[in-house]
Each structure stands twice: as structure tokens, then as C-alpha cells.
Amino acid sequence: xxxxxxxxxxxxxxxxxxxxxxxxxxxxxxxxxxxxxxxxxxxxxxxxxxxxxxxxxxxxxxxxxxxxxxxxxxxxxxxxxxxxxxxxxxxxxxxxxxxxxxxxxxxxxxx
Amino acid sequence: xxxxxxxxxxxxxxxxxxxxxxxxxxxxxxxxxxxxxxxxxxxxxxxxxxxxxxxxxxxxxxxxxxxxxxxxxxxxxxxxxxxxxxxxxxxxxxxxxxxxxxxxxxxxxxxxx
Numbered sequence: 001x002x003x004x005x006x007x008x009x010x011x012x013x014x015x016x017x018x019x020x021x022x023x024x025x026x027x028x029x030x031x032x033x034x035x036x037x038x039x040x041x042x043x044x045x046x047x048x049x050x051x052x053x054x055x056x057x058x059x060x061x062x063x064x065x066x067x068x069x070x071x072x073x074x075x076x077x078x079x080x081x082x083x084x085x086x087x088x089x090x091x092x093x094x095x096x097x098x099x100x101x102x103x104x105x106x107x108x109x110x111x
Numbered sequence: 112x113x114x115x116x117x118x119x120x121x122x123x124x125x126x127x128x129x130x131x132x133x134x135x136x137x138x139x140x141x142x143x144x145x146x147x148x149x150x151x152x153x154x155x156x157x158x159x160x161x162x163x164x165x166x167x168x169x170x171x172x173x174x175x176x177x178x179x180x181x182x183x184x185x186x187x188x189x190x191x192x193x194x195x196x197x198x199x200x201x202x203x204x205x206x207x208x209x210x211x212x213x214x215x216x217x218x219x220x221x222x223x224x
Binding site: 034036041042043044045046049087100101103104 | 212
């Protein structure tokens with residue numbers, strides 16, 4: 001089972017680009033990488049998902065190197081409302097029905 | 112569109128009392144269903160998941176149990192609550208696809224006194 005490691009917390013300022021890296025050394029061939037955002041007292045919300053190289057949507061980009069042992073979530077021009085916990089999640093390659101959340105990264109955006 | 116409901120939103124229970132939390136999903140069929148628990152300031156811990164009616168897999172041995180009496184209904188129960196059962200309980204669903212996104216409910220804040 002692939003486990004993930006993320007920084008516990010990060011600080012940033014409004015308008016900056018934020019990159020959060022997640023390590024998943026034991027990622028399986030069939031595993032996808034998914035990132036979620038969670039605000040206090042709410043359930044996590046899907047941000048982005050990828051398998052390899054780069055994925056971009058309207059809110060973030062996800063960079064995955066060729067060896068797939070890590071991934072980086074990139075948030076462009078963060079605002080105060082991006083203050084949240086960000087989770088890196090690697091799907092169970094043997095059973096896509098099971099997902100395990102990492103410890104999460106608490107992003108604090110300052111004015 | 113799909114929606115997921117959880118109730119109650121908050122609950123305060125004495126130690127030793129029973130528990131029943133309910134989760135229902137609308138707008139989809141045969142979803143995978145999940146129960147997570149989140150202690151204060153911590154990450155999410157997967158408790159149970161289900162791929163179909165009556166099919167429950169437990170991730171963490173404890174005094175909690177789960178049941179899926181209907182396709183889109185998932186129930187978390189306990190016969191006797193412990194102080195350590197306090198936390199934020201989240202229900203989620205995903206499609207049967209590979210690998211589908213999980214969609215979370217609003218959660219239930221449980222305090223055991």
C-alpha cells in the first residue's frame with residue numbers, strides 16, 4: 001500500500017504561487033494521484049487528479065515526474081480563501097475502491 | 112446531479128451510549144461508500160468502505176460497525192461509545208470507475224462526554 005508524506009504546514013502571501021510536494025515512494029503502477037482541499041468543519045473537496053506528467057485545471061496544476069515517486073500541487077496566485085488543509089492521496093493499485101489520505105499540509109495564506 | 116447527506120450535523124453523547132449516524136446518496140446508483148473519522152487537528156482515518164449492499168470492509172478494529180441496508184444508505188453504529196470516539200465523521204461516495212473521485216458529505220461532529 002502506497003503511503004504519502006507531505007509537509008505539515010506552509011506559509012504564503014496573497015498573490016504568490018504555492019507548490020506543495022507529496023512523496024509516495026511505493027506508488028503502484030496502477031495508482032493515480034489525487035489532491036483534496038479541506039476547510040475547517042467541512043468534508044474534503046476534490047482539486048485535481050493525475051497519473052503522469054502534468055495536469056492542469058481551472059484551479060491548480062499537478063506535476064508528476066517520470067518515476068512518479070512524488071507529485072507537486074501548484075496553486076497559482078493564492079488568496080486568503082485558499083487557507084486550508086491539502087491532502088495528497090494515492091489510489092490503491094490493487095483495489096480502486098480504497099483510498100488512503102496522507103497527513104495533509106496546512107497552508108496558511110497571509111495578507 | 113449527485114448529492115450526499117449526513118445526519119445529524121452535531122451530536123453530544125455520554126460514554127456508554129449507543130450511536131447511529133446515517134449517510135444517504137442521491138443521483139447515482141451502486142456507489143462505493145466510505146466512513147472516515149477525523150480527530151481534532153488530524154488527518155482522515157478510513158473506518159469502513161462498502162462496494163455494495165451488505166458488503167462492508169473494516170479498516171480499523173474498534174467498537175464501531177457499519178451497515179449498508181440499501182444501495183445508497185450507509186450507517187455507522189456503536190453499541191457503547193468511548194471517549195476516544197469523539198471526532199468529525201465523514202461519509203463519502205465514489206463511482207465504481209477506475210479510480211473515481213470521492214465526494215464527501217457535510218460531516219457529523221460527535222462529542223462523547
